Amino acid sequence: MGDYAVRPLRNGEERAAFDLTKLVFHHGGSAGERWEVEREAFLGGRKIGAFAGDTVIGLTSSVRTTMRVPGGADVTAAAVDGVVVRPDHTRRGVLTGMMRRQLDDCAARGETVALLHASESAIYGRFGYGAATRAKAVRVQRIRARLRQDIPFEGQVRMLTAEEAVEAVPGLYRRFARRPGMIERPGSWWNLYVHRLLGKVNGLHRVAVHRGVDGDDGFVVYQATEERSTDDPFAGAVLDVSDLHGDGPAAVAGLWRFLLGVDLVDRVRAPARPLDEHIGDLFVEPRACETYRVTDHTWVRLIDVAGALSARTYRRAEPVLIEVRDAFLPENEGVYRIGGDGVERVTAAPQLRMDVSTLAMLYLGDRRAGSLVSSGRIEAEDPAALAHADELFGTWESPWCGTSF
Numbered sequence: 007m008g009d010y011a012v013r014p015l016r017n018g019e020e021r022a023a024f025d026l027t028k029l030v031f032h033h034g035g036s037a038g039e040r041w042e043v044e045r046e047a048f049l050g051g052r053k054i055g056a057f058a059g060d061t062v063i064g065l066t067s068s069v070r071t072t073m074r075v076p077g078g079a080d081v082t083a084a085a086v087d088g089v090v091v092r093p094d095h096t097r098r099g100v101l102t103g104m105m106r107r108q109l110d111d112c113a114a115r116g117e118t119v120a121l122l123h124a125s126e127s128a129i130y131g132r133f134g135y136g137a138a139t140r141a142k143a144v145r146v147q148r149i150r151a152r153l154r155q156d157i158p159f160e161g162q163v164r165m166l167t168a169e170e171a172v173e174a175v176p177g178l179y180r181r182f183a184r185r186p187g188m189i190e191r192p193g194s195w196w197n198l199y200v201h202r203l204l205g206k207v208n209g210l211h212r213v214a215v216h217r218g219v220d221g222d223d224g225f226v227v228y229q230a231t232e233e234r235s236t237d238d239p240f241a242g243a244v245l246d247v248s249d250l251h252g253d254g255p256a257a258v259a260g261l262w263r264f265l266l267g268v269d270l271v272d273r274v275r276a277p278a279r280p281l282d283e284h285i286g287d288l289f290v291e292p293r294a295c296e297t298y299r300v301t302d303h304t305w306v307r308l309i310d311v312a313g314a315l316s317a318r319t320y321r322r323a324e325p326v327l328i329e330v331r332d333a334f335l336p337e338n339e340g341v342y343r344i345g346g347d348g349v350e351r352v353t354a355a356p357q358l359r360m361d362v363s364t365l366a367m368l369y370l371g372d373r374r375a376g377s378l379v380s381s382g383r384i385e386a387e388d389p390a391a392l393a394h395a396d397e398l399f400g401t402w403e404s405p406w407c408g409t410s411f
């Protein structure tokens with residue numbers, strides 16, 4: 007470690023740490039006003055700082071939550087965010103020191119996994135995080151999005167006031183958050199959400215709820231941006247969908263139908279949808295919906311490898327023997343026998359060897375072992391085990407997080 011100390015933040019150090027995050031993330035505006043709005047959410051997280059003398063020069067934050075895994079169990083999780091190092095102290099190991107401390111801290115608290123959204127994809131692999139879910143960005147051109155006539159639409163959509171949304175949306179989300187990779191949204195997350203909806207950060211968010219035959223079964227939060235200009239005075243607005251969840255495909259389709267029915271709109275964009283959601287299928291012309299980006303979404307760190315592997319279910323297939331390497335939490339190292347009937351640590355020779363970050367890429371069912379072997383992430387002593395691993399880890403639905411934090 008260099009000439010700095012890594013330790014939990016103490017009372018009275020929060021404001022300086024908050025200002026550091028604003029500096030590093032290039033957030034403009036008045037730090038004082040932002041502190042008023044974000045204070046409660048910021049204080050909700052567990053903070054580990056790096057200090058040069060008394061000055062905070064690095065920070066990482068986490069909040070306890072749960073993450074859904076294949077089979078329907080929820081494992082304890084640390085949602086990590088606000089990771090920063092002051093620009094004049096980077097590339098000297100400050101982040102490495104904070105990550106080490108945070109991983110030990112999560113392990114001591116008995117958390118099964120940690121997860122985060124990475125600002126850059128080169129940062130977290132070395133600490134054992136692997137890209138465990140992906141998301142796609144889609145845009146629909148309203149003029150081309152003629153709905154197929156044979157789609158049954160039985161529901162109705164109603165718009166909510168901000169106050170109604172604050173009441174209703176958390177409960178709706180909780181009911182629909184069932185895909186592998188989805189998290190329980192922490193109180194601090196809802197706190198900021200409420201500020202957004204009530205217009206304290208910006209008052210442009212709109213909320214609508216879909217009601218199906220059995221009651222409310224979906225909601226969407228979106229924001230409209232005007233695109234009119236002197237050059238293009240008749241351009242329609244763009245609707246940006248920030249949160250859309252439904253209890254099944256009919257509710258999701260009903261919400262898209264609503265969005266595409268909003269007048270004075272040219273395009274609807276959704277930046278982070280599940281990979282297996284194909285909105286184009288709703289239209290006579292499927293290309294009306296264009297996928298313009300597919301990216302890694304949540305990075306997961308298996309803190310307790312045995313606990314994480316045992317918490318999920320597997321499809322029926324030949325068991326596989328996987329050797330896991332873990333430079334930061336060596337107690338995870340060893341060979342695991344993974345089968346449809348469960349998981350156990352064994353002393354047998356492995357068929358596949360991989361780092362804990364690669365195991366995270368398989369964990370929720372997002373990636374295939376076959377493709378990870380070709381990039382050298384998996385060493386296959388027994389290549390037949392690759393197909394067995396894919397069968398075991400595969401999931402019916404694409405994993406997806408669906409929450410930015």
Ligand SMILES: CC(=O)SCCNC(=O)CCNC(=O)[C@H](O)C(C)(C)COP(=O)(O)OP(=O)(O)OC[C@H]1O[C@@H](n2cnc3c(N)ncnc32)[C@H](O)[C@@H]1OP(=O)(O)O
Nearest residue numbers: 087088089090091096097098099100101102122124125128
């Ligand atoms: C969940 C979240 O909050 S995501 C947000 C992450 N934060 C940001 O993007 C804010 C801007 N960036 C920063 O504050 C810093 O650059 C950080 C936090 C990303 C990295 O902090 P540092 O203290 O510089 O990292 P540290 O010195 O420990 O680096 C460890 C290794 O990772 C590499 N590394 C660190 N950051 C990056 C990066 N952005 N891109 C590529 N490599 C990186 C270093 O080169 C080093 O590699 P080496 O051991 O082979 O020399």
